[in-house]
Amino acid sequence: MKTVKPSKLRSAEWFTTPGKMGFVHRSWLRNQGYPDDYFQGKPVIGICNTWSDLTPCNGHLREFAEIVKRGIVEAGGFPMEFPVTSLGETLMKPTTMLFRNLASMDVEETIRANPLDGVVLLTGCDKTTPSTVMGACSVDLPTIVVPGGPMLNGWFRGERIGSGSFNWLIKEKQMTENFSEADIHEAEICVARSNGHCMTMGTASTMACMVESLGLTLTGAAASPAVDARKKVLAQLSGRRIVEMVKEDLKLSKILTREAFENAIMANAAIGGSTNAVIHLLAIAGRIGIKLSLQDFDTIGSKIPLLVNLKPAGKYLMEDFFYAGGLKVVLKELQKYLHNETLTVNGQTIGDNSSDAVCYNTDVIATSKQPLQSEAGIVVLKGNLCKDGAVIKPSAASPKLMKHRGRAVVFESMEDYHHRIDDPKLDIDESCVIVLKDVGPRGYPGMPEVGNVDLPEKLLKQGVKDMVRISDGRMSGAAAGTVVLHIAPESAIGGTLALVKDGDIIELDVEKRTLHLDVSESELQKRKAAWKPPAPMATRGYVKFYIDHVQQAHLGADLDILTGCSGSAVTRDLH
Numbered sequence: 001m002k003t004v005k006p007s008k009l010r011s012a013e014w015f016t017t018p019g020k021m022g023f024v025h026r027s028w029l030r031n032q033g034y035p036d037d038y039f040q041g042k043p044v045i046g047i048c049n050t051w052s053d054l055t056p057c058n059g060h061l062r063e064f065a066e067i068v069k070r071g072i073v074e075a076g077g078f079p080m081e082f083p084v085t086s087l088g089e090t091l092m093k094p095t096t097m098l099f100r101n102l103a104s105m106d107v108e109e110t111i112r113a114n115p116l117d118g119v120v121l122l123t124g125c126d127k128t129t130p131s132t133v134m135g136a137c138s139v140d141l142p143t144i145v146v147p148g149g150p151m152l153n154g155w156f157r158g159e160r161i162g163s164g165s166f167n168w169l170i171k172e173k174q175m176t177e178n179f180s181e182a183d184i185h186e187a188e189i190c191v192a193r194s195n196g197h198c199m200t201m202g203t204a205s206t207m208a209c210m211v212e213s214l215g216l217t218l219t220g221a222a223a224s225p226a227v228d229a230r231k232k233v234l235a236q237l238s239g240r241r242i243v244e245m246v247k248e249d250l251k252l253s254k255i256l257t258r259e260a261f262e263n264a265i266m267a268n269a270a271i272g273g274s275t276n277a278v279i280h281l282l283a284i285a286g287r288i289g290i291k292l293s294l295q296d297f298d299t300i301g302s303k304i305p306l307l308v309n310l311k312p313a314g315k316y317l318m319e320d321f322f323y324a325g326g327l328k329v330v331l332k333e334l335q336k337y338l339h340n341e342t343l344t345v346n347g348q349t350i351g352d353n354s355s356d357a358v359c360y361n362t363d364v365i366a367t368s369k370q371p372l373q374s375e376a377g378i379v380v381l382k383g384n385l386c387k388d389g390a391v392i393k394p395s396a397a398s399p400k401l402m403k404h405r406g407r408a409v410v411f412e413s414m415e416d417y418h419h420r421i422d423d424p425k426l427d428i429d430e431s432c433v434i435v436l437k438d439v440g441p442r443g444y445p446g447m448p449e450v451g452n453v454d455l456p457e458k459l460l461k462q463g464v465k466d467m468v469r470i471s472d473g474r475m476s477g478a479a480a481g482t483v484v485l486h487i488a489p490e491s492a493i494g495g496t497l498a499l500v501k502d503g504d505i506i507e508l509d510v511e512k513r514t515l516h517l518d519v520s521e522s523e524l525q526k527r528k529a530a531w532k533p534p535a536p537m538a539t540r541g542y543v544k545f546y547i548d549h550v551q552q553a554h555l556g557a558d559l560d561i562l563t564g565c566s567g568s569a570v571t572r573d574l575h
Contacts, residue, residue: 009246010141010568011044011078014115021573025115038078043246045072045239046116047081048107048136050128055088057125057197057204058148060226064235068120068146071239077118077246079239082110084135087127089204097474098446100127100134101550101559102542104287107135112568116141118246120238124148124197124226126477129207130280133216134558136252137287139568142245143252144345145216146238147208149226150318151196156187162311163191164198164478175460196226199318201310202478206273207280209327213267215255215344219353223326225319245345253565256288259339262300263350266337269304269377270330272313272395274477275485276449278378282556286563294380294389294554298513301377306395307333307366312480313395314372316364324364325357332357333368381484383515384524385470385496385506388488388554390515396480398466402510404482406433406468410502413438414450422457430464433506437497438534440472440490441550441557445537451475451485468508470515472497472553484508484515486553492534493552499527 014025016039026039047068051061069079085103087096111119119141123129129147136143154161166187173179197204208222218238224231261281268277278297285292307330310316321327331338331354340351359365366372376395394402409428411417417436420426428434434453441447451473455464469483472490489495496517500506505518517524538544549559 009041009043010117011115012041015039021575024575042076042078043117043243044078044080044115045242045246046111046114046119047079047122048111048119048132049081049083049122050086050124050132051083051122052086052088054091055086055125055128056090057088058086058128060195061122061124061148064122064146064148064232067232067235068122068239071236072243075240075243077243080114080116082114084110084132087125087131089126094444095446095448096127097448097557098543098546100131101546101562103127103131104134104138104562107132108138111136111139111141112566112570118142118242120242121145122148124204126203126207126276129204129211130284133211133284134287137256137284138562138565140251140253140288140565141568142242142250143216144218144238144242144245145211145221146235147211147217147221149196149224149228149231150199150205151192152194152225152227153199153317153319154191154193156190160311160315160317161187161191162198162200162317162478164202164476165200165311166191171454172460175457176463194225194227198478200312200478201272201274201308201318202476203274203276205318206268206271206277206477209267209271209273210264210277210281212327213264213331213350214260215342215350218346219328220326223318223322225322228322241346248347250345250347253288255343255345256284256290257342258290258292260342261285261290261292262296263338263342265297265301265377266304266334267327267330269301270306270334271308271327272306272310272376275378275391275393275475276477278391279474279486279553279556283558286556286558287565289565297378297391298380302379303375304334304337304377305368305371306373306376307368307371309364309366309372312478320361320364324361325359328354328357329359329365333365336368379510379513381510381513381515383517385515385517386487387496388552390470390484390487392482392484392510394510397482401466401468401482403508404433404468405505405507406431408433408435408500408502408504408506410435410500411437417453421454424458426456428456428459430459430467432467434467434469435497435500435506436469436471436473437491437500440487440492441552442547443472443490443492443534445543445547445550447472447474447553447557449474449476449479452479452481452483470506488552488554490552494528494531494533496524498531499524
């Protein structure tokens with residue numbers, strides 16, 4: 001790409017200013033031992049690090065930051081690492097999704113307030129990728145993403161075991177395969193045996209693939225394992241590349257076009273990616289100013305073939321995906337669908353980047369001529385139960401349940417579910433529809449990954465493996481099942497879901513894209529008149545702020561005050 005020499009580096013406003021303010025900005029950095037030339041025209045590159053001991057998936061990113069710095073210095077840049085709010089999916093309560101928008105605010109304001117010309121985002125665990133990208137979009141500087149990478153395959157008694165997927169099977173294993181506490185303990189140790197995030201095609205792996213398909217990473221960054229030396233090479237090369245991106249003025253807004261988002265939607269379908277990609281891509285698009293709707297995921301992606309044979313929809317894991325050729329192979333197979341001319345951070349197009357891809361294992365990555373499924377993308381449902389939409393992932397669902405009519409068994413909250421689901425007297429059979437309320441953005445709050453609730457113990461013992469489950473919550477990308485998610489409007493604000501009662505008949509027809517509550521409109525109006533909203537879950541602090549400003553799932557569950565891009569300008573100085 002042709003270099004466009006900026007008239008003035010943004011950091012020059014801090015470091016080349018004469019008089020008192022230039023003195024202030026330079027002087028305190030002198031205690032770190034920087035020589036004069038670091039303040040005389042070197043592009044200042046911020047390394048946004050989501051490392052935390054509380055985020056085990058990102059536990060290796062301190063080392064990666066040093067490798068990125070090496071590349072930045074080699075290319076003539078001035079690296080400046082900074083910490084931001086980290087989001088550890090496995091530890092944070094009630095859900096990291098509650099804090100995704102908070103982390104994005106941290107990223108945005110830290111970038112804007114400081115003398116940065118470009119940014120490297122070090123990501124890994126589920127929400128650390130969308131939150132950092134969202135924040136960076138709202139500033140719109142040259143930005144490159146370095147995904148931390150998946151763990152090596154888990155192995156348990158001679159078989160692959162996936163972190164993030166086995167945990168959803170524990171109850172079933174205990175009920176139907178007599179797994180003991182010792183068995184579970186052994187699996188617990190085997191499932192996470194190296195640095196990195198979940199190695200299934202869960203949300204972390206999905207979002208790494210999304211940022212690569214959007215064009216925000218160097219080619220091959222999504223699939224390479226965290227502990228593979230080639231991941232370190234990519235980190236160093238990313239450090240070099242971001243300096244060149246600053247010189248080329250290659251900002252996020254030049255890469256994140258409408259066509260780039262369409263590519264990501266198609267890629268998500270082909271990899272069997274997480275439904276969480278829907279809510280994160282909508283939020284990212286809202287920050288960069290691209291018009292993207294929930295319906296686009298069905299219109300653009302639902303007819304795309306499934307090519308990647310990874311858990312939870314398949315049998316392999318991310319390490320196998322990497323050895324088979326990685327996302328690059330998938331993008332080559334999709335070239336007849338993609339906008340191949342879209343620009344990426346290396347200055348080349350996404351089509352050019354994948355043109356030489358070679359598949360080394362067609363059992364892991366199928367061809368578009370012989371896919372695992374002919375149509376596998378996210379399906380968007382509409383109906384009186386979800387007037388603003390809901391989603392289902394066909395590749396993770398049971399074909400026999402894709403058209404289903406059943407009696408509702410309603411749980412008013414997660415606490416209600418936990419209290420009653422294993423009650424032997426619960427009136428439920430495998431034909432019923434499990435309805436979970438009050439787990440949406442405002443209601444929980446934060447929209448947790450609980451939509452794929454475990455089945456009742458008595459049905460598991462009968463050999464039942466799947467049932468239709470519906471909620472206004474989300475589902476882990478590592479989970480499977482016939483699960484309808486993201487129902488909007490949510491129950492906490494009076495959506496139709498709030499009005500469902502035990503015994504109501506619910507009809508799901510994925511082919512027709514419908515989710516219908518078989519209750520008359522007049523009866524629904526009576527129920528609505530008698531409905532009372534639940535008390536808010538917080539009266540102060542960030543959670544109160546979140547509840548007051550969060551948008552519904554079909555809008556990406558971003559805060560209404562954060563949509564759009566404010567740019568990088570800071571109009572007032574500190575003295």
